[in-house]
Amino acid sequence: MTDVTLREVARASGCSVATVSRVLAGTRPVGAETARKVREAAEKLGYRPNQVARALRSRSTGTVGLVLPQITNPFFPSLVREVEHALHAEGRAVLLADCDDDPEVEAARIADLLDRQVDALLIIAVDERQSRDAVAKAAAHVPLVLLDRGCGPGIADLVTTDNATGMALVLDHLVSTGRRRICFVGAAGTGSAAVERLAAYEAETKALGLHGFGPVELGDFSLEWGRAAVDRILPSRPDAVVCANDLIAIGALQRLRQLGVDVPGDIAVTGFDDIPMADLADPALTTVRQPVRALAAEAVHLLGHRLAGQNDGPRRLVRLAPELVVRASSAPRASSAEDTRSTRTPEVEQ
Amino acid sequence: MTDVTLREVARASGCSVATVSRVLAGTRPVGAETARKVREAAEKLGYRPNQVARALRSRSTGTVGLVLPQITNPFFPSLVREVEHALHAEGRAVLLADCDDDPEVEAARIADLLDRQVDALLIIAVDERQSRDAVAKAAAHVPLVLLDRGCGPGIADLVTTDNATGMALVLDHLVSTGRRRICFVGAAGTGSAAVERLAAYEAETKALGLHGFGPVELGDFSLEWGRAAVDRILPSRPDAVVCANDLIAIGALQRLRQLGVDVPGDIAVTGFDDIPMADLADPALTTVRQPVRALAAEAVHLLGHRLAGQNDGPRRLVRLAPELVVRASSAPRASSAEDTRSTRTPEVEQ
DNA sequence: ATAGAGTGGGAAAACGTTCTCCGAGAATCT
């Protein structure tokens, strides 16, 4: 019932605590016979090392804090999953902190995690500006990597999706399937996703010479805004609507259907992120899939690097290229959609 | 830079470590003047108690392990969120373990959490049978509450949704809006959700005297099965399809639309769980909303109870009544759906 | 005056590890 300690294993195997620790941790060579006796005793008593004591002594808890704005944001669960797996593969555990999209809660959670002596922090920042202070302060104490959302330059390592590439993929695709009257529905925030995707859209349309057309409407990253934006955009008779994320796109899809507009016949719609719903929308949504696994792997890798080294060296900014996922919502107008759903791609499983 | 300890606060305030601990923890009355000096010094040095040391000494980490099958299952994020908030409100932190739907991984994660000295475990079991051993073993060491999914009787406290009530709500609703030729698409597994929802469906249809009709098709809890099941059910010309969860229902919706069947005109469709997608489907899905916040609160409450008491006493089984959410997919046939979406209910926010 | 209770404070033991010394014996070198 009560836990078995090193002392008891030592007594049972007739040697010292130090020796038992050594053979179990493999930290120094130990005589074959002694080792056997120790292992035997440990086995018999069902000894399990107390990680708290180990942490106190060795000043490392083997624990990483994962701080995010809102686990219910549909893009995060898969990211959390990958991060969790990557960390567990290194024998680390994840302390989860959901911030309810509130920077003050975020600051408090970060402080709490530091008190709990996490070895490192992985943070998806709530807000570009308002998170900065807390993040910077935390980065002074412990290796810290920002994930997905930035937080000002030079604060900490950041690994994120290359929004410019993603937007370019979308626009190339639309143009190459004959769309010309393209418009953009984005978000007005100051977050990196909002800013970068808008900037990329504008740069790319210019590069492609589509600059004549192009209403741009900015709201927020929500379904409701997607629905509302359709009404503001429709009068200019576009043949494609590029949305800054999937939620906006799905909202747009809903409103367009309601108004009897044919997608993709009259208008193509694209999203960004590839959340699970994107594949389920009707028509299934063409979108940009963030390289979730690679993002997680890279972030964990960077953490490992700082944990191994002295946690100094320059801040890194890693941008990973996303992937275009073409589905029915952007099918060429020529093919008059008998079975538009066949474009659906398989799940990201494995 | 390096952390401030009790010793340093003691030295700075000219008193002993014991006294500092006492005033900061408020564990014993201490002279007013001394207390002031201590607090002042602590403040000035920026002292933060080391939770690991505290945990080692007081044999309590203030940490709870949350073990779940797959964070990407769309029903879980909101549950995780509520659990996390409820626990944090008590000053506890959450150690997250995602099991990848694998009972062996689950067992390993549970063992790891126990080594990390979690004060308690909150487990959404992967499998009714295969999780039993690991859960039972863990329950012997630490307060443990099962959430959402059971794991055999008497293993541990269990708080879950009352599937029978939920199914009754659905059937009453369908019957009272004129549906009679009702059929069921469920899952064949041995998990409590699969078994209970099927049993409840059968009991309730019998009670309502609908027993003449009623094909029942069993597959799994997936979109694909929902799509496939439609083809097997359609020949019997039902006017309502009751699905064992939302994924199945959304799959069914998709296939029905593809076949040109009018929902809800020809056939009503209902789901179970109220995952975020349910509201976004077209038509929006009538479903049973699990009382997520209450589930989390009750589970945490039970944990607290066992943490306070001696972790004995009988195992409890708490069933919470869910709520029917009527949306467009089950609108009465009479009202020939001008704007079927208006039935949509607001988000669960706040 | 003296015993008894009550108060404020310190010294030091514990919690379960890891790790630094240190010593005893065996093996290797000159």
Place this chain on the structure above:
DNA sequence: AGATTCTCGGAGAACGTTTTCCCACTCTAT
């Protein structure tokens, strides 16, 4: 043979708290 290294093992300090003693002192009641 004596000096040096190596190997194996133990004693005990340390990690930063909490908590148990214990002491010194001040009140109050006899």
